[in-house]
Amino acid sequence: MAGNNKTSKQVIQGNEACAIGALAAGVTFFGGYPITPSSEIAEILSQTLPLVGGRFIQMEDEIASIASIIGASLAGAKSMTATSGPGFSLMQENLGFAAIAEIPCVIVNVQRAGPSTGLPTQPAQGDVQQTRWGTHGDHSIIALAPSTVLECFTMTIDCVNLAEAYRTPTVLLMDEVIGHMRETVVLPPRSSYKVVERRTPDPDTTDYCPFECDGTEVAPLGAFGGAHRFHVTGLTHDRHGFPTMVGEEVDRKIRWIVDKIEDRADELADLEEFETDDADVLLFAYGSTARVAKSSVRALRERGVRAGMIRAKTIWPFSRKRLKELSGRLKLIVVPEMNLGQLIIEVERAIAGTVPVRHLGRIDGHLFEPDEITEFVLREVGK
Amino acid sequence: MSETKGRYEIRLSGAGGQGLMLAGKLLAEAASVYDGKNAVQTQSYGPEARGGKSKTDVVISDGEIDYPKATKVNVLLAMSQPALDEYIGSLQPGGMLVVDSYLVEEPGRDDAIAIPFTMLALEECGRKLFANVVALGAVAELTQAVTWDSLRSAVLARVPKGTEKINDSALDVGRQAARQFLEGK
Amino acid sequence: MSQAIETARTYLRPSKKLPTVWCGGCGLGIVMSAMIRAIARVGCEKNDVAVVSGIGCTGRLPTYVDFNTLHTTHGRALAFATGVKLATPSLTVIAAMGDGDALAIGGNHFIHSCRRNIDMTAIVANNSIYGMTGGQYSPTTPHGKKGTTAPYGNVEHAFDVAALAVGAGATFVARSSVYHARELDKLIERAIRHKGFSVVEAVSNCYTSYGRLNKYSSPVDMLRWMKESSVTVGAAEEMAPEELEGKFTRGVITERELPEFIESYDGLAKRLASDPAAIERVKGIIRTFDETAERLNAKG
Structure with missing residues (x-):
């Protein structure tokens, strides 16, 4: 590109910056479904992922999109999807799964006016409480809201990092204005931002507990195909991942998925x-x-x-x-x-x-x- | 608004399919990447990929641009009658109105700068689809919002390979038409 | 016998998970053991197998088997499995689903998985009823049969699971029943070995919720029905349509070659990696930060 090099100024869209941010954060899997005003994110990742060793798939709906990224994350890939209100509503079911099963994944929601189909091409901020409470049951979530095109880049990286660090779904709450706006940016070089890698279990551990929740630190997460076989379920489970109905274990688990995030609210702010x-x-x-x-x-x-x-x-x-x-x-x-x-x-x-x-x-x-x-x-x- | 210092708002409007989004993007790149200012481009559009009303706003400033959309438009380009009727109210007093006289029958203002961009594109460049670049050349010449060299660089960097020459001449067709209009005044 | 015990010891989770949640007389244990025998014969390492399920009685199957196991939400097994497989193609991925799970709430995922041809295996344990929730009619409950939500007989019509899979584009489709346990494991084995998306319909029985409502005297009576009401694909070819009325066919129903998704995708990626124009385009998009550009350079 004439007159441009990698540290120069450019004018890009928020959605574009988000897609580039995903690559910068090491996302190697994207599963999504087309929806205005988020589709550019999927388009750019469909174009770029095959060239950087990642994989893209367009799923049959948004329920499948979030399911696919949870599956990919469990197999070790940093994973992301992008959508808008109607798709975000469909994702609530498996967002709850990712919360209870503590699977890192990133959902980008480029908000448009609702409810229902609403105004597909117009902005809104109507999904703020849905992000927190949209799926049933007690849980918590991390959500970031960018105001600039540059932040669409940096906060996508943050969302990936936080998802990996806290083993939680994270949401990048954009809106149509930010998603479609083109703005002058100089995207920062690799040396200026941190990329968090998932903590994985010691391969020699004989008693790996993927769902340890004793209230201290987030347990490491192994990958399917790795050194440890384990069970993952959306049923309330014990520290090994197997279903439990023991009141004490249930209580500990649900408090954990809330507290691991809410107790750090000031630190994450x-x-x-x-x-x-x-x-x-x-x-x-x-x-x-x-x-x-x-x-x-x-x-x-x-x-x-x-x-x-x-x-x-x-x-x-x-x-x-x-x-x-x-x-x-x-x-x-x-x-x-x-x-x-x-x-x-x-x-x-x-x-x-x-x-x-x-x-x-x-x-x-x-x-x-x-x-x-x-x-x-x-x-x-x-x- | 207190950030008006050096803030310049351009609204490009017309019908979907006329290439106005691209024109806005090129203008923003010329101002920002090549002229070294800040620029923000936003757009609004309906469900139609072609036809319907379409507009893009480009805000250029020496300083920080908080508010991304145009509110007190310095220059309005209207490439269709419905777009003109919709957006004429956003033009600030003393603002510049530029219309495609091939498509807009009633500019509604005596001081409108009326140039038949679409006809020029057809006659001088061989295809209507260059109307956006012709108009871009004229708007740049009329407003001096971006430097000519920057606009050329931005356009030539973005257009498909092999079409650089024709796009370059389309820009120039717009520039000459603007000069002639000003001389004829 | 000792072989069976050995296989069970190898592939069932050793501790505390048994007995299963399944009722006595349920066919799901047979489906599970057929799957295990098939995996054993293919010779997969346990670490290289992922078993994914949805919700319902069949959804509990992964709990008991000693692989990488994922018990997902209702109907979504194949969508989760798609992500698992795409992230780590070396895994052998098997989705075990019931009829309501795979074909009602998961029907969309099922047909699109058939169409995409990702190298995975779907086992649909078809017992014609929602067992876990207490016997409500499912997409495979035959017309006229009873469920707790079809107390006067089902007014709807059933899916033919295998025909649906064929129509949706699955490249390997087979069917057997829990009465024909040995045949079932051979078909699952062929399905796993097949390159592409494979579907095995395992006709199963739910005596508790379906059999009792529909005048079967015992689980064995239901197995007897499977024996008497099924014919092999080969035999069916020689039979008149009237003779096949009320019967289902067993065996391989479709087997064909079609480019597999990941092979196609990776082939495309490989071609792009040696296409300077594609690399330039992508560099143009991501030119702004060094690391990915470096990754590109390393690949290109």
């Missing part, structure tokens, strides 16, 4: 803070909405409002720590979201009534305009 040093009005945003909120913070400051923004990069587990720290000097929190009130529930739980929290929702398939958030805040603070 990744936030961007903008103008929060002296802020008394806080915008709490994520994804493409956070870009608008940032513009609004600048505009509000020009209007004499001491506004600041926290952008949640880690959506799940939700960390309350920073909100609690800031709450003492805040007089208002505004949560703009392209939904009718989802992550605000967590903000309110963190704040526990100490600061007024207001929601600004937009669900017509369009991103907020900066003036819209600015004027909402001005009205709320009585200016």
Whole structure:
């Protein structure tokens, strides 16, 4: 490519950056099903994976897509799928399987407006709570939300790394704006990001327990075809993986898949803070909405409002720590979201009534305009 | 908006299949990769792969671009009447309107820059499908939003091998048409 | 006898998993042992075999066998198996499913697996009923037969499992029954050895949930039905359609060669690796970070 080399600037789509991030993180298996606005991810990986020693398959639906990546992960491959709302709904069943069976895998959800078929080509942030609670039963999950094309690259790597480190499904919660937007980026060289490899059992171990859950560390995971044969099931199981109905074992297992993530919420929390040093009005945003909120913070400051923004990069587990720290000097929190009130529930739980929290929702398939958030805040603070 | 410093918004609109997404991508690459500024391109489209209304926004700035979409459009290119009718309201006061006079019968404004891009593409380049590149050449010349060399480099790096020459001349057809329009004013 | 005990000792999980959840008189134990004998004859190392299942009585089968075993969600065995096989093609992958699992909730995965021709084996244990949930009618319950959700007789019509597999493109399809246990293991062995997607329908019996509702006097009575109501593929060719009424055929129903998915995919990858234009295109996409570019260079 004339004028371009590997460290130069380029203009690429969020979906493209995500696919490249997957390769950078060492993903060697992708199983997916076409759906707007995520299809570019599958297209790029279908083109690239055969040339880097990986394999791509287009499955018959999204249920099969997530099943295939769980199977591939169990056979030792870093695995990923990509979808949007309707497909994400179909994936809930096996997302629960990956959670209880503790199989690393990455699901990219490029959110579009729902419910149901909704607006296939228009953005939304309506899947935030579904990501956390969409599959039945107690479990936890890790979900990250990028706001820039560069983050589509880096957070895909993070999602793969976290899935491998915590043996959990992770979700990259993109939205149509970020997925389809082209932006100037310089993707970082290999030396600047970490790639986590799965911890595997000592081949000489005679009593390998793939589902050890004594509350200390995540057990290593062997691969089918490796040194140890083991059983994996979606039934509640003991530390060897065999079904159990013993109350004590069941309790320990389910608490473990929740606690291994929720107990590390503060450690996993990744936030961007903008103008929060002296802020008394806080915008709490994520994804493409956070870009608008940032513009609004600048505009509000020009209007004499001491506004600041926290952008949640880690959506799940939700960390309350920073909100609690800031709450003492805040007089208002505004949560703009392209939904009718989802992550605000967590903000309110963190704040526990100490600061007024207001929601600004937009669900017509369009991103907020900066003036819209600015004027909402001005009205709320009585200016 | 307070980040307007050096922020320039271009909206390319028309029908699906006219190649406007590609034109937007080339414009963003010219501004960013070759001119060294920041650029963001977004798009909106319906379910149709061909026909329907289609638009792409390119925001160019010396600084950080928070808000990715165009809100106060500096220049609107309309390559179809329905697209013009839909997006004319987004053009900021004093903004520049460029229309394909071959496809847009009622520009609705006296100061519209009307150039028959599609006809020029057909007559000068032999195929209608070069209308997007012809229009790109004209928009670059009219706005100076990107430097000519950068636009050429971006276009020539992206187009299929073997079509560099014809695309290069399509750009130039647009540039000359824009110059003639300005001289004739 | 000692051979059988030896095989059981080798391939059944040694500790605590037995007895099975299956009722006395159930045919699934015969299906499991036929599968084990077939694997033993093919000579696979235990570490090189993955047995995948869905939900239901058949879904429990992997629990008892000493391989890499994966008990998945209802209907999804083949979709999980697809990922296992594609990530590690050296594994011998066998999906063991019941009729409701494979053909109702998993019907879409079943037909697409047949079409794709990935080198795996599907064993469909067909007992014509949902046994574990208590005898509801399944996609293979014959018209007029009873289930707990078809108390007046089934108004629907049954799938012919083998015909469905043939129609969907499976390259090896065979059928036998748990009465014909030796024949069954030979067919499973051929299925495993077949390069491509193979299906073995194992006609089985669920006395508890199906037999009792449909006037069979005992599990043995059901086995007797299998003996009397089946004919070999060869014999069936000589019989008139009226004579075949109410009977099922046993043996290899289809066996053909078709490029296998992974061979085709890897062949394509190999060709691409020596195609400079393809390498350039892909480098153009991923030019932005060194490592993959290096991987490409190493391959190219």
